[in-house]
Amino acid sequence: MEATVTTANNNEKTWGGGDDIQPLGASYGKMMMWFFIVSDALTFSGFLAAYGFSRFKFIETWPLADEVFTHFPFLHGVAAPMYYVALMTFILIFSSVTMVLAVDAGHHLKKTKVAIYMFLTIIGGLIFVGSQAWEWKNFIKGEYGAVETVGGSLLQFVDKDGKRVALEEFAVKLPEQREALTRAKAKWFMEDAETQPTYTVAEVQAGFKVHPELLIRTEQIIETNGKKSKKVLSRAESESRLSSAKYVVEGANLTRNEYGSKLFADFFFFITGFHGFHVFSGVIINIIIFFNVLLGTYEKRRSYEMVEKVGLYWHFVDLVWVFVFTVFYLV
Amino acid sequence: MSHEHVSNTKRIWFVFALLSVVTTVEVILGIYKPAVLEGNHFVGLNLLNWIFYILTVFKAYYIVWAFMHMEGEKSSLRWSVVSPVIFLVLYLLFILLTEGHYIYGVFKDSTIKWNF
Numbered sequence: 081m082e083a084t085v086t087t088a089n090n091n092e093k094t095w096g097g098g099d100d101i102q103p104l105g106a107s108y109g110k111m112m113m114w115f116f117i118v119s120d121a122l123t124f125s126g127f128l129a130a131y132g133f134s135r136f137k138f139i140e141t142w143p144l145a146d147e148v149f150t151h152f153p154f155l156h157g158v159a160a161p162m163y164y165v166a167l168m169t170f171i172l173i174f175s176s177v178t179m180v181l182a183v184d185a186g187h188h189l190k191k192t193k194v195a196i197y198m199f200l201t202i203i204g205g206l207i208f209v210g211s212q213a214w215e216w217k218n219f220i221k222g223e224y225g226a227v228e229t230v231g232g233s234l235l236q237f238v239d240k241d242g243k244r245v246a247l248e249e250f251a252v253k254l255p256e257q258r259e260a261l262t263r264a265k266a267k268w269f270m271e272d273a274e275t276q277p278t279y280t281v282a283e284v285q286a287g288f289k290v291h292p293e294l295l296i297r298t299e300q301i302i303e304t305n306g307k308k309s310k311k312v313l314s315r316a317e318s319e320s321r322l323s324s325a326k327y328v329v330e331g332a333n334l335t336r337n338e339y340g341s342k343l344f345a346d347f348f349f350f351i352t353g354f355h356g357f358h359v360f361s362g363v364i365i366n367i368i369i370f371f372n373v374l375l376g377t378y379e380k381r382r383s384y385e386m387v388e389k390v391g392l393y394w395h396f397v398d399l400v401w402v403f404v405f406t407v408f409y410l411v
Numbered sequence: 412m413s414h415e416h417v418s419n420t421k422r423i424w425f426v427f428a429l430l431s432v433v434t435t436v437e438v439i440l441g442i443y444k445p446a447v448l449e450g451n452h453f454v455g456l457n458l459l460n461w462i463f464y465i466l467t468v469f470k471a472y473y474i475v476w477a478f479m480h481m482e483g484e485k486s487s488l489r490w491s492v493v494s495p496v497i498f499l500v501l502y503l504l505f506i507l508l509t510e511g512h513y514i515y516g517v518f519k520d521s522t523i524k525w526n527f
Contacts (some may be wrong), residue, residue, distance in 0.1 A: 105485035114492050125500045129507045136511025137518070146441070166438040170431065177427045180478045185417055306450025388480075395478045399471055408466040410441045411460050 081354050108193045113389045117396045120358075127351050128407055134343045141299035143340035144308060145409050151218045165409050167230055168211045169401065172359075175204025176398040179366075183391045186384025191373065193389060198370040201394065205363040212356045219348065221332030225277070226338040228286055229324045233342050236297040237288070238312055246296040247328070250294060251287040277328040296321050348408065355404055358397045365390050426477040433466050 096372045135142050146161035153164070182197035219356055225247035226236045237245045279287075288294055296318035300311040312322060337345035369390050378384045439457060440448075448459040456464075476482045481489055 098519075104488035104491065105493070106488055111488070114488065118492055118496055121496050122499055125469040125496075125503060127525065129503045132504065133507040136508055137514045139512075139515055146444075169434055173430050176474070176478055177423060179482075181420065182421050184423065275493050293470050295413075303450070306446030306448075307444070308449065352453055391481055395474055398478070399474045401476065402470050406437075406463050407525065410437060410463045 088308060092206055097404060107385060109389055110385065110392070113392045117392060121400075123352075124351075124403070127347075127354065128403060130409060131347045131351060134224065134341075134347065138341050138343070140301050141343050142301070144301070145298075145311070145411075146266050147310075148219070148339045149215070150223075150411060151215075153214070163408065164211070165405065166216065168208060168215075168406055169213065171204055172398050172401050173206050175208065176203045178204060179391045183384070183388045185365045185377070185388045189379070189384065191376065191379050194378075194384060195370065195373045198373060198387070202363055202366050202370060203285055205359055205366065205394075208358050209356055209363065212352060212359075216349075216352075219345075220331050220333070222338045224338065225279075225328065225330045227281065227322070227325040228327040228329050228336055229271065229321065230326045231324070232342075234299055234329065234338070235321055235325065236310075236337075236338070237359060238295050238297045240295070242292050242297075242309075242312055244297075245294060245388045247279055247284060247287075247330070250291045251283045254280070254283050254286060277330045279328050281328055285322055285325065286321075294318070300325065352408070355397070358400065362390075362394050362397050365393065422477060426473050428514055430470055430473060437463060437466055 106114070122380060139277060145246065149163060149165060150159040150161050152158065152160040178197045178200040182194050182201060185193035185197060223246065224236065224244045226234050228234055237247070237250070238244050292315065295315060296313045298311050298313060298321070301308055302311045303309075327336065329336050332336060332345040332348075334346055334349065336342055339345065369386055373384075419500050440462065444459060448462065449457050453461060475493075481492075
């Protein structure tokens with residue numbers, strides 16, 4: 081009974097030692113939520129710093145974010161960098177606002193208002209998680225495809241104007257050389273079980289040969305008049321680079337991705353995934369508290385401090401997103 | 412409750428407007444990427460990225476101070492939460508980014524090619 085407020089009409093302070101003696105002027109639960117947030121903030125900082133470390137290692141070849149995240153719902157084939165993630169950011173900020181309004185209503189013991197605002201917060205959180213799933217879907221599916229060389233470099237295809245060209249636009253279909261192992265033909269281990277790309281390396285190379293207008297774009301970042309872009313090779317260089325191709329890469333997974341550095345996709349999945357997991361847990365916790373509000377638990381307690389505590393967590397999730405947004409999409 | 416709570420609704424909407432405006436500015440800069448800003452560097456970072464980081468910290472300040480209501484807490488709590496994070500993060504960033512830059516140099520000046 082010392083540590084938590086559980087019973088109705090309980091005037092006890094959460095710490096022992098009588099009225100008005102509270103370390104740091106905060107109740108036990110609230111202070112612990114703050115220090116949990118400190119540790120979680122350091123965890124996220126560790127991830128983001130590790131991302132920075134890897135990016136600094138490959139500073140000249142890192143993918144350019146506005147070439148990777150270009151999708152927007154119902155706009156097919158239109159390159160819309162930033163808009164979607166900006167929308168997600170607004171959704172999350174807005175759900176933070178409804179959360180803080182719920183806390184504010186809680187201070188005035190207005191049960192209905194707290195419930196309505198909590199509900200809106202939950203809806204906002206769900207929309208955000210859903211948006212993230214959609215973003216992941218596009219990222220995993222990919223758009224153009226690329227090839228990886230023996231040395232691990234990634235080669236993308238462009239036309240004369242530097243516009244990206246998808247594999248399916250030029251690759252030729254050769255007589256089948258590889259066969260995907262299905263379960264019916266499997267041994268106890270499957271050597272070639274990895275999902276096969278639509279085209280083989282030979283098919284891409286053959287298609288490249290019959291399309292003289294195509295060029296290869298490397299991962300190398302060049303800066304002209306303050307604008308960053310990726311280096312495009314001449315036709316002769318392109319042909320020689322393509323002869324060292326080893327894999328066809330379509331979309332992204334944890335091993336390789338069509339956007340560039342392998343670590344880019346790894347960090348994207350890990351950090352946005354970890355953040356999405358936080359949002360998901362936040363939604364679950366919010367739902368629990370929402371039902372407690374409806375049941376009148378805090379009304380009986382004459383204190384809506386629990387709403388304030390989950391509010392702290394929810395704002396923290398928003399806070400982390402502000403940094404993830406900057407680091408992954410802007411810089 | 413130890414302190415009186417006045418309604419902060421006005422301030423909440425003000426902060427929301429502020430955060431929205433800042434985010435909009437970031438998105439516009441992120442789409443257009445003005446060459447003047449991206450081409451000029453200050454202490455190893457281009458001006459555009461400086462602006463992004465400053466605006467991010469600005470937003471973080473308002474989220475913590477207004478939404479998480481840090482401004483209403485005692486200064487002892489404020490310091491014991493904020494200072495460890497700031498100092499440890501700066502330290503971590505310093506170490507990791509320096510090392511990352513060093514490894515970049517190793518790859519650049521040698522024939523090693525190791526994409527990991």
